[in-house]
Structures are given as C-alpha cells and as structure tokens.
Amino acid sequence: MSTPTLHVSQHPAVLHKLAILRDQTTEPKKFREVVRELSWLLGYEALADARVRPMQVATPLETMEGAELADRIGLVPILRAGLGMVDAMLELMPTAQVWHLGLFRDERTLRPVEYYNKLPTSASVDLCLILDPMLATGGSATAAIEVLKRWGAVHPVRIKLVNLIAAPEGVEAVSKAHPDVEIYCAALDRQLNGVGYIMPGLGDAGDRQFGTGKSD
Ligand code: PRP
Ligand code: URA
Numbered sequence: 001m002s003t004p005t006l007h008v009s010q011h012p013a014v015l016h017k018l019a020i021l022r023d024q025t026t027e028p029k030k031f032r033e034v035v036r037e038l039s040w041l042l043g044y045e046a047l048a049d050a051r052v053r054p055m056q057v058a059t060p061l062e063t064m065e066g067a068e069l070a071d072r073i074g075l076v077p078i079l080r081a082g083l084g085m086v087d088a089m090l091e092l093m094p095t096a097q098v099w100h101l102g103l104f105r106d107e108r109t110l111r112p113v114e115y116y117n118k119l120p121t122s123a124s125v126d127l128c129l130i131l132d133p134m135l136a137t138g139g140s141a142t143a144a145i146e147v148l149k150r151w152g153a154v155h156p157v158r159i160k161l162v163n164l165i166a167a168p169e170g171v172e173a174v175s176k177a178h179p180d181v182e183i184y185c186a187a188l189d190r191q192l193n194g195v196g197y198i199m200p201g202l203g204d205a206g207d208r209q210f211g212t213g214k215s216d
Pocket of ligand 2: 134136196199201202203204205206
C-alpha cells in the first residue's frame with residue numbers, strides 16, 4: 001500500500017518495544033509503560049516538521065541563538081485507550097493543551113459512538129495531534145477528525161493522527177476521507193479479522209492498559 005500521508009516508524013527501538021506490547025503475556029503495568037515509551041518515540045517523529053522560532057539563550061560561556069517550539073499544539077486523546085499516550089506527549093511538548101474526546105466503538109456495528117467532548121469553544125492551535133493506540137476500521141479516527149474540523153481545525157491548522165498499530169483498512173478510510181491528515185504509527189499490520197480486530201495486532205488496547213476484559 002502506498003499512502004503518502006502514512007509514516008510507519010522503522011526505528012529499532014520502536015520495533016523492539018512494539019514486540020513487548022504485542023506479547024500476550026505482557027501485564028497491564030508493563031503494557032502501560034511501553035505505551036508511554038512508544039508514544040514518546042512516535043511523538044518525536046510526528047513533531048519533526050513542527051515550527052520553531054529563534055530565541056536567545058545564555059549558556060555559561062556566551063549568549064547564542066537557540067530555538068523554541070512555535071506551534072501551539074493541542075493533544076486530543078481518544079478515550080479510553082488514548083489516555084496512555086498523553087503523559088509522554090506532554091513531556092515532549094509541555095505547553096500543549098489536552099482536549100479529551102470520548103468515543104467507543106459499538107462492537108456490533110463497529111461504528112463510533114461519541115460520549116464525551118472537552119474541546120474549548122474555538123480552535124486556538126496550529127497543530128492537533130489525535131492520540132489513539134489503534135487504527136482499525138478508521139471509524140473512530142474519522143469521527144475524531146470530523147469533530148475537530150467542524151470545531152475549526154481547518155487549514156492552516158494541521159491535524160495529525162498518532163497510532164501505535166494501524167490496519168490497512170483504517171489507513172485507507174482515513175486517507176480517503178481526509179487526505180490532508182498525516183498518520184504516524186509504529187506498525188502497519190496485515191488486516192482486520194471478522195470482528196474488526198487488527199491482525200496480528202495486540203488485542204484490545206484499552207483492556208490491556210487498564211486490566212479490564214470483555215465482561216467489564
Ligand atoms: C478502540 C481504539 C480506537 C478504536 C479503533 O477503542 O482505542 O478508539 O477502538 O477502532 P476503529 O478504527 O474501528 O474505530 P474502543 O472502542 O475499544 O474503546 P476503549 O478505548 O474505551 O476501549
Ligand atoms: N481496538 C482495539 O483495541 N484493538 C483492535 O485490534 C481493534 C480496535
């Protein structure tokens with residue numbers, strides 16, 4: 001699949017951590033740690049074209065021209081599973097604002113249902129990063145992008161999607177509906193199974209982070 005807006009990390013540290021995350025024996029505590037570490041690495045890649053502005057910095061020896069992040073950034077974690085990606089992103093971009101968006105996937109229809117929205121009244125940023133470990137059918141990501149665009153995150157405001165694992169079906173759905181949105185992920189997996197799970201994937205990202213199961 002050739003999608004110009006898709007960036008799949010090839011970094012050895014990302015590949016190493018992703019294998020730990022996929023392993024079915026990885027317990028929630030370790031799983032959360034690795035989600036956090038991978039988020040840091042993917043956030044680093046997603047920020048590669050962020051704008052900086054010059055500033056003066058005094059080293060112990062002299063004053064020089066340094067740089068500081070100029071883009072105003074909004075982080076949009078998709079509840080629940082996106083929560084685990086927030087802290088690492090805030091370490092990278094401490095001045096970012098965080099707007100929570102609650103979406104869950106109806107397990108029967110696989111369609112997203114919005115249940116929480118903490119966006120401020122108007123878009124006041126240059127770059128929105130949507131955080132969600134899994135891009136499966138693309139229904140949740142497309143819904144999140146539509147919410148952000150309706151709210152005012154349209155050109156020149158940029159939207160990027162940061163996922164840990166993407167399915168080809170989800171990448172296609174997002175890039176068709178929103179060719180302006182770049183997607184950063186740690187892996188592009190093979191396909192969805194009959195019930196909308198990514199294969200080989202890692203299972204349910206929310207359940208694995210929070211120690212819940214099908215009946216919770
Ligand atoms: C998962 C995941 C995405 C969505 C992806 O969330 O975190 O939000 O599914 O699937 P899609 O691309 O087919 O929409 P889920 O609905 O399981 O909710 P949760 O985070 O509360 O567990
Ligand atoms: N949501 C998940 O958490 N995992 C999948 O494989 C698909 C959707």
